[in-house]
Amino acid sequence: MLSLRGKVVIVTGGSRGIGATIAKELAKKGANVVINYNSSSDAAKAVVEDIESFGGSALACKADVASLEESKHLIEETKKQFGRIDILVNNAGITRDRSFKKLSEEEWYDVINVNLNSIYHTTSAVIHTMLEQKYGRIINISSIIGQAGAFGQTNYSASKAGMIGFTKSLALETAKSGITVNSICPGYIETEMSAAIPDNVLEQLISKIPMKRLGKTSEVAEAVLFLANSNYITGQCINVNGGVYM
Ligand code: NDP
Numbered sequence: 001m002l003s004l005r006g007k008v009v010i011v012t013g014g015s016r017g018i019g020a021t022i023a024k025e026l027a028k029k030g031a032n033v034v035i036n037y038n039s040s041s042d043a044a045k046a047v048v049e050d051i052e053s054f055g056g057s058a059l060a061c062k063a064d065v066a067s068l069e070e071s072k073h074l075i076e077e078t079k080k081q082f083g084r085i086d087i088l089v090n091n092a093g094i095t096r097d098r099s100f101k102k103l104s105e106e107e108w109y110d111v112i113n114v115n116l117n118s119i120y121h122t123t124s125a126v127i128h129t130m131l132e133q134k135y136g137r138i139i140n141i142s143s144i145i146g147q148a149g150a151f152g153q154t155n156y157s158a159s160k161a162g163m164i165g166f167t168k169s170l171a172l173e174t175a176k177s178g179i180t181v182n183s184i185c186p187g188y189i190e191t192e193m194s195a196a197i198p199d200n201v202l203e204q205l206i207s208k209i210p211m212k213r214l215g216k217t218s219e220v221a222e223a224v225l226f227l228a229n230s231n232y233i234t235g236q237c238i239n240v241n242g243g244v245y246m
Pocket of ligand 1: 065114
């Protein structure tokens with residue numbers, strides 16, 4: 001029986017989709033969970049209420065993780081409330097899909113800032129706390145697109161591949177200090193992000209998935225829970241993709 005009783009977790013982008021499910025599943029195992037969000041305050045409050053309804057402990061914290069200052073605020077608020085930080089789940093992410101020849105500078109930088117620069121912001125703000133504790137779990141939600149690429153997603157693919165490289169290098173640097181750093185590469189998961197994919201494109205994508213269905217947010221949360229409880233796994237990337245990329 002996996003338990004996270006007493007552990008303190010931050011889930012960036014915990015207000016909706018995959019992040020909201022991760023937050024609830026970790027809270028069910030006894031963790032105190034900080035639900036970070038940028039604009040969906042009602043959704044973040046609903047996640048907190050849901051967790052409290054089953055006796056769990058949670059706090060919503062607004063911070064744009066594309067900003068170093070706001071990410072520092074997220075870490076400080078968590079320490080103020082719970083005294084420590086055991087697990088950081090870097091989940092916040094956006095897409096701004098367009099073929100490269102039409103991609104604007106803003107669309108490039110928005111995605112790199114929210115998906116990739118964010119993990120520098122949150123991790124740099126938390127790493128010294130974890131080093132002092134001699135304990136930490138950093139779990140980065142990357143994507144199959146960072147491994148395989150996709151038409152119209154140069155910005156997103158670069159950001160997600162960057163997360164994998166970051167994971168491996170930081171894992172090397174922190175392995176002897178009780179900190180593990182891993183990434184998860186979900187395939188196509190049922191959320192608002194995948195709902196934005198046109199129906200005909202989605203049908204084609206599903207036909208190529210060996211399991212012939214989209215993944216569930218709970219199936220990504222299972223991998224997070226597994227990594228949160230693992231001691232000897234670091235620098236790895238776990239694929240949760242129904243077999244579509246091996
Ligand atoms: P959603 O669009 O459903 O949710 C995204 C979450 O990120 C929201 O909680 C949102 O909060 C938050 N967020 C966005 N920008 C910021 C920001 N600047 N600061 C803080 N929080 C922010 O996405 P998914 O649940 O589908 O995706 C979650 C992660 O999983 C992403 O990193 C995504 O790239 C990755 N992924 C998703 C796949 C899928 O098929 N859905 C497949 C592979 C990877 P708010 O509304 O408050 O801004």
